[in-house]
Amino acid sequence: MTIPMKIPMTILVTGGTGFIGSAVVLQAIRDGHRVINVDCLTYAAATESLAAVADHPAYAFAQVDIRDRTALDAVFAAHAPDAVMHLAAESHVDRSIDGPAAFVETNVLGTFHMLEAARSYWVSRGKPADFRFHHISTDEVFGSLGETGMFDEDTRYDPRSPYSATKAGSDHLVRAWGETYGLPILLTNCSNNYGPRQFPEKLIPVTILNALAGKPLPIYGAGLNVRDWLYVEDHADALLTVLTRAAPGATYAIGGENEARNIDIVTAICAILDDRRPDHAPHARLITHVTDRPGHDARYAIDPSRIRADLGWQPSLTLEQGLAQTVDWYLDNADWWQPLQDRAGVGVRLGTAPVAP
Template sequence: MKILVTGGAGFIGSAVVRLAVSRGHEVVNLDALTYAACLENVAPVADSPLYAFEQADIRDPEALTAIFTRHKPDAVMHLAAESHVDRSIDGPGAFIETNVMGTYNMLQAARSFWEGEGRPESFRFHHISTDEVYGTLGPTGQFTEETPYAPNSPYSASKAGSDHLVRAWHETYGLPVVLTNCSNNYGPYHFPEKLIPVVILNALAGKPLPIYGDGSNVRDWLYV
């Protein structure tokens, strides 16, 4: 299978790339190489004949169309996104441009490819989202696939918007999609501004540990 992975030089995307190549899949890594991306994350597979890299921005629809035409993927795993809550508060515009408009561009490019001649019969568009779209659940709350969206930050609102676009492209155009909402991820190659690395590095350096709210917040953590 040939998989087009967006954001494949980022934390989660690079883990997907490394695993997919190790299991014998062809992978096309599409990444704009913004501040949180690093090609060293995929160094273990960079020389594999199964691996290809395309530096492109999902905000550039012409570049996306060219990549679909050139590589003809069997599946897309869309991970490229602005993902830091604090940054979204300081600059929400970048989150709308990348997470909403970028996903729209990806859906349009995927739809055009899927509707064209010679499309793979098993083509899928897998959109990776976040459980933050469900908002605050309270001390005993839980969410399911039917839980209403209630985003609380510009980041989670932008991801909720992108989720709705993915669903709409399936319902309107029949595009085969999969949408997943995972909890907080951690593990190797984690970008140092995220909570787990910050806590570890601050503790090692004898610096204060960041506390959000009154410290009673609870999050699920998913190993990448």
């Protein structure tokens, strides 16, 4: 049975200065909620992503590492959240190949400390039935699909990279805290996100920014790997829908229903840029096939029928609409992405081969 949630809520968002986290923070404040953003500001953090709400009375920021239990306890005590949305994670597969330790420490141990801090706080408040711990995860925990089939909430776990293995581990911890301690948990697994404010190490922003600079557009292997693409603002809307409407213990798979091969994503961006920046056309001449990523999953696809049936959510944008909006955002917001070009790993190929410890 769904327990009505307190509206508006005070929501503790971890990783709120990251790509998906910042979209959630912005949407939550638009929806009238109060937000406490807990973020330790790693290389992928972009404080400018939240410039619009930095001085908003409903927004608070705490620079805290989720592995620091003492600091977490202090944040819970100071802000008394009604819910947690746990997004903080190391998320780049290539970086996980080169340095898996950071992924274990943040994604597994960090989630453990978040769960324990939330459980202690929840118990101290008398175990309120309307408290929620919402853990945001990825479809990569399910492994790789063949040419047919889709992931859903009952798909068995089969992670293939250090990143997906650590996210799978964090999912299991969250479910265990729900079963063992009764913590009211929610868990969602999403498909590939894209859109404004994505750190320039993932396929779509790399393609846009390299094309603008006249640099090669790297495609792993033949570019035939298929992903289901979800516009980040649609994802933020889905996450807040789950938080405020789903029954405790629920799991939802969230997808954009937009499957595409990597090579098709890159050529579509090139076509948009040919229209927006015709003096540099054709941008497709910059496409360069490079050595594939080790253990590169062939295909991901999500069946989102449960969230559509239970909660009435579905994505609002087609892939064509979302890509056009994304390209336009990067064209209009050079002041956001230009300072990020000097950060570690940006513009450098990572994860080319397993590295000896």
